[in-house]
Amino acid sequence: MTKHQPFVKEKINKPIDIIRRNIELGKPTLVAGPMVRYSKLPFRATVRRFGADIVYSPMILAREFVRNETARVADFSTNxxxxxxxxxxGVNNTTDMVRMVEMINPYCDGIGINCGCPIKDQVREGIGAALMSEPHLVHDLVKASKERFPDFCIEVKIRIHDDIKQTEEFIKIVEKSGVDFITIHGRTKDTRSSIPANFEAIKYLKTITTVPVIANGDCFKPDDVDxxxxxxxxDGVMAVRGVLTNPALFAGYEVTPWKAVEWFWYYAVNYGLHFRLLQHHLSEMLDKSISNKVLREMNFKKNLVDVIEWFDEMFDLKRFGEEGFGERVEIPIKPGSGLIFSNGIILWEDSEKHKS
Structure with missing residues (x-):
């Protein structure tokens, strides 16, 4: 985003309105959560096409965004x-928070305050998980923004404490700020991602919370939502790692369908995405369908042209506008590529030739 941004979004997709409408319809709101580096515009467009109601940007540091136009251009793009x-x-004072809302609200539908990031550098700065011990500051961040921009949607994303009563007290304080909804990650700041999320804690916290609640943690398959x-x-479920590996998770697919790969290619090329990020996304999307040996060859490519040529050599990759683009589920192997399906996984037909 720059000061010459050519458009201002119409506020027709207010997040809290989407959540309330889904509550009335008796269905959960489906949320694609924030990922450092990976929630860029092309990926957001892909998960949205496959059923996500609300999509997050990566976390942006307010202090950099409000002071540095270079940071604004690097951190945020939209259409x-x-x-x-x-x-x-990521924010730790009301001055930066209000200025951030003032600058970015014409270009998005809401702001979420990160109170859960456990990265030590962020915690030392007083942002992320550090805010879980500062409920009154979080209250003030929301309240100050709401006083200036009462109709702008503000969400707070938290983790749980070791003592759930402390989380309950945190929520009660923050609710008084006018926050629109709260997302609860079912782990503490010290809980490893390999440990199952504590849904018992989220269940209890939902009973004492007066604003809508979105649950975060361990949503990897379509039936995990239900x-x-x-x-x-x-009132809704946020998936993060789940949609990274399968952007079509909310559309009911167990693994990434080929049509999602083609749409991601289209958005990445047209909107722009750093080559290594594009490469990583493709590797994540295909990880459950293609053997490591085959993916390794793709990951060794050094530039965008080489990756495109590799895809064209191995698969029938349709371009936007071609018949069949964005329609197929199964991966279309090209004749002569040396690839075969075996037990649902794509691998080299001549395994010795491509032995690592």
């Missing part, structure tokens, strides 16, 4: 189709 969009912010909602009673 008029990038909605419903919540920009997640399991989480039925167990906890929450």
């Amino acid at each position: 008029d189709e990038d909605t419903c969009l919540i920009v997640q912010v 399991k989480i909602v039925k167990y906890t009673g929450v």
Whole structure:
């Protein structure tokens, strides 16, 4: 985003309105959560096409965004189709918070305050998980923004404490700020991602919370959404690692369908994405369908042209506008590529030739 941004978003996709509408319809709100580096515009467009109601940007540091135009251009890009969009912010004071809302609200549908990032550098700066011990500061961040921009949607994303009563007290304080909804990650700041999320805690916190609640943690398969909602009673589910590996998770696919790969290619090439990020996304999307040996060859490519040529050599990669683009589920192996399906996985037909 620059000061010459050519458009201002119409506020027709207010996140809280989407959540309330889904509550009335008796269905959960589906949220693609923030990922450092990976929640860029092309990926947001892809997950949105495959069922996400609300999509987050990566976390942006407010202090850099409000002071440095170079940081603004590097950290944030959008367009008029990038909605419903919540920009997640790392912030530790009301001055930066209000200025951030003032500058970015014409270009997004809401802001989310990150109170959960456990990275030590962020915690030392007083942002992320450090805010879990500062409920009154979080209250003030939201309240100050709401006083200036009462109709702008503000969300707070938290983790749980070791003592759940401390989390309950945190929520009660923050609710008084006018926050629109709260996302609860079912782990503490010290819990490893390999440990299952604590849905029992989320279930309890939902019963004492007066604003809508989104549950975050361990949503990797389509049926995880229903399991989480039925167990906890929450109003929506956020997937993060789950949609990174499968952007079509919310559309009911167990693994990434080929049509999602083609749409991602289209958005990445047209909107622009750093080569290594594009390469990583493709590797994540295809990880469950293609053997490591085959993926390794793709990951060894050094530039965008080489990766495109590799895809064209191995698969029938349609371009936007071609018949069949964005329609197929199974990966279309090209004759003569040396690839075969075996037990649902694509691998080299001549394994000795491509032995690593």
